Amino acid sequence: MASPIRVLVCGAAGRMGAAVVEAVNDSEGMYVALRADPALTTGEGVHRDLGAALAAGEADVMVDFTRPDTVFANVTAALAAGVHCVIGTTGLTDDQLAEISSRAESGAANALIAPNFAVGAVLMMRFAAEASRHMLAAEVIELHHDKKLDAPSGTSLLTAELMGGDPPIHSVRLPGLVAHQEVILGGLDETLTIRHDSLSRRSFMPGVVLAVREVGNRAGLTLGMEALLFNDG
Numbered sequence: 001m002a003s004p005i006r007v008l009v010c011g012a013a014g015r016m017g018a019a020v021v022e023a024v025n026d027s028e029g030m031y032v033a034l035r036a037d038p039a040l041t042t043g044e045g046v047h048r049d050l051g052a053a054l055a056a057g058e059a060d061v062m063v064d065f066t067r068p069d070t071v072f073a074n075v076t077a078a079l080a081a082g083v084h085c086v087i088g089t090t091g092l093t094d095d096q097l098a099e100i101s102s103r104a105e106s107g108a109a110n111a112l113i114a115p116n117f118a119v120g121a122v123l124m125m126r127f128a129a130e131a132s133r134h135m136l137a138a139e140v141i142e143l144h145h146d147k148k149l150d151a152p153s154g155t156s157l158l159t160a161e162l163m164g165g166d167p168p169i170h171s172v173r174l175p176g177l178v179a180h181q182e183v184i185l186g187g188l189d190e191t192l193t194i195r196h197d198s199l200s201r202r203s204f205m206p207g208v209v210l211a212v213r214e215v216g217n218r219a220g221l222t223l224g225m226e227a228l229l230f231n232d233g
Contacts, residue, residue, distance in 0.1 A: 006033035008059035013039035016065035023205035085111040090154030101221040112222040115154025117207030124196035128183040129162040135185035143172040143180040
């Protein structure tokens with residue numbers, strides 16, 4: 001019988017981090033061995049900084065939902081320690097992604113970076129990419145809670161890339177929202193709207209758990225959840 005996957009949750013005191021802790025501990029074959037967050041002070045496996053958590057040497061996979069200004073350092077430190085990385089924090093630059101890819105290709109640990117772990121959101125992007133081949137024009141509206149630090153969202157940027165035509169992106173930040181996106185496509189006397197709504201952070205957890213299970217089996221850097229959900233990914 002395989003040993004359970006030992007998970008390090010970086011940013012464990014945040015809203016997404018806390019949801020990841022609960023989801024991992026509720027899933028078969030894995031458990032949270034370590035939590036890293038400056039806001040945490042006590043508890044088994046708790047560390048105020050990632051370096052101390054990695055030094056404990058008890059993690060197989062790190063999950064990071066932190067901040068755009070810290071995620072790159074977190075990922076490179078984990079990869080250097082031989083810990084696989086599942087990253088949901090957006091805002092990494094192209095140069096940073098290239099560096100992560102190089103380190104994952106040359107090292108012992110892999111990385112998976114996804115702007116959105118909700119299965120429905122991945123399907124929304126796939127449908128929008130297909131629809132864009134048949135409609136005349138499109139625009140993207142992404143709506144998130146007012147604490148989200150980056151705009152446009154990583155999901156909307158990936159959607160636009162997959163659609164291939166650089167559709168305009170409109171960003172909305174308001175209290176009461178979680179994560180939502182509409183793709184509106186126009187044709188001759190018709191429109192098509194494809195929308196996805198995450199009603200709570202639990203919507204991301206099945207994808208996060210799947211990524212924790214699979215990242216160790218996928219060499220190098222994997223971008224997006226498509227490869228885990230579709231045979232042609």
